[in-house]
Amino acid sequence: MYARNGGGDYYESDGDVLVINYTNAPIPLQQQAWIIFDLKNGVFSFYDTLLTSLLLALAVGMLGFSLLVMWLWPALSWLLKKYGPRGQMDRQA
Numbered sequence: 001m002y003a004r005n006g007g008g009d010y011y012e013s014d015g016d017v018l019v020i021n022y023t024n025a026p027i028p029l030q031q032q033a034w035i036i037f038d039l040k041n042g043v044f045s046f047y048d049t050l051l052t053s054l055l056l057a058l059a060v061g062m063l064g065f066s067l068l069v070m071w072l073w074p075a076l077s078w079l080l081k082k083y084g085p086r087g088q089m090d091r092q093a
Helices: 031-083 085-092
Strands: 002-004 010-012
Touching: none
Parallel strands: none
Antiparallel strands: 002 010
């Protein structure tokens, strides 16, 4: 049997399909498996929260820093023009 996959590539198959069914093979979980499951969920939850919070904190920090620089730059340039080294020389002359 010749056909194409989702990407448009040709492939050849004999038509057989392997199916594995695990629903009829229950595996009883012991207490230790539940501890590992809870620990795994806790670690991933902490990691997810830390990563999300860290990125958010960096974004807010960069925004705050840029706003501070935009406000502070004109004020510092005005102060430097008024009280800077040239301003002192102009007043002495």
